[in-house]
Amino acid sequence: MPSTVTGAIASFSPALPLAVAYSGGADSTALLVACARKWPGQVRAVHVHHGLQAAADSFEQHCAAACRQLGVPLAVRRVDARHAPGQSPEDAARRSRYAALTAALQQEWGGAVKDIALAQHADDQVETMLLALSRGAGLPGLAAMPARWQRDGITWHRPLLKVPGPAIRQWLADEKIAWIEDPTNADDAFTRNRIRARLLPALEQAFPQFRETFARSAGHAAQAQQVLDEIARQDLERTGTPPAIKQLQTLSTARQANALRLWLRREHQASASAAQLAELLDQVAACTTRGHAIRIKVGHGFVQRQGDRLAWAMEPSATL
Numbered sequence: 001m002p003s004t005v006t007g008a009i010a011s012f013s014p015a016l017p018l019a020v021a022y023s024g025g026a027d028s029t030a031l032l033v034a035c036a037r038k039w040p041g042q043v044r045a046v047h048v049h050h051g052l053q054a055a056a057d058s059f060e061q062h063c064a065a066a067c068r069q070l071g072v073p074l075a076v077r078r079v080d081a082r083h084a085p086g087q088s089p090e091d092a093a094r095r096s097r098y099a100a101l102t103a104a105l106q107q108e109w110g111g112a113v114k115d116i117a118l119a120q121h122a123d124d125q126v127e128t129m130l131l132a133l134s135r136g137a138g139l140p141g142l143a144a145m146p147a148r149w150q151r152d153g154i155t156w157h158r159p160l161l162k163v164p165g166p167a168i169r170q171w172l173a174d175e176k177i178a179w180i181e182d183p184t185n186a187d188d189a190f191t192r193n194r195i196r197a198r199l200l201p202a203l204e205q206a207f208p209q210f211r212e213t214f215a216r217s218a219g220h221a222a223q224a225q226q227v228l229d230e231i232a233r234q235d236l237e238r239t240g241t242p243p244a245i246k247q248l249q250t251l252s253t254a255r256q257a258n259a260l261r262l263w264l265r266r267e268h269q270a271s272a273s274a275a276q277l278a279e280l281l282d283q284v285a286a287c288t289t290r291g292h293a294i295r296i297k298v299g300h301g302f303v304q305r306q307g308d309r310l311a312w313a314m315e316p317s318a319t320l
């Protein structure tokens, strides 16, 4: 994937027609225009109206006008991205945006659009890794964002993932293309914005190649995580699901942790904190008598002992 907008789009080959997730911001504007030029009549845009900011209506109007000019059909989806207690507002907005984009592809244009492109770029990838490090994330966090993946019958693409953020803005300026600046991008209350405003300039100075080297590390982490997932799948075949406690105990502690993480994620969309997982592993190790009970909070539910096995139960009031 080359490091210019034109180079990246030249080597991008999704199935057509293609949808572009279009916020109206710089990056998705560049992506939409470049794709619309490459595939006239074959590109659609989806804008998610978040309703979070008073400015959301004007974002939608801008997107509608820009799409009319480009001759690109636009679908607008409204979401209520209020976050649940304990959930970060950014996370809630991201989840509801992905759900809305999925619904748009399934319901608009007769279901003919199966591929969608997002406009995250190389700086976003570095920010994602630094954000993961700042939260003490494991390999899945450090693996950051994949360039391509499939879910719900849709293929998602990030064709600009190797293009530096400043190169995108330069391209827009050279091409005299307008975009809207989201005022929340300058809000220092968000960790991501602090990373962008303070850390990235320092990295640029100290390590001019930081985008490439961080991307290589993300690739290594993603590959290592793939191996761990393969081992976890094999181990879960042996323990069964939900996992049998005796079978789990035959594995090393690190493999137990790896298998339990995959079980919780794959079957219950639950992720255990480091402390919850450590407690669960201690309890599994101590579980040597019939009467030993286990009940540990994990994510939005509990892991408990049920006979010879672990079982997961959702908290009665929890929603995903």
Ligand SMILES: Nc1ncnc2c1ncn2[C@@H]1O[C@H](COP(=O)(O)OP(=O)(O)OP(=O)(O)O)[C@@H](O)[C@H]1O
Residues within 6 Å of the ligand: 020, 021, 022, 023, 024, 025, 026, 027, 028, 029, 046, 047, 048, 049, 050, 097, 117, 118, 119, 120, 124
């Ligand atoms: N409201 C939205 N509607 C449709 N797609 C969106 C919206 N917000 C973000 N996206 C898509 O998700 C990608 C990542 O979103 P993120 O919030 O990280 O970036 P962004 O700063 O909004 O990007 P951009 O510069 O394109 O506005 C965007 O590049 C865009 O493709």
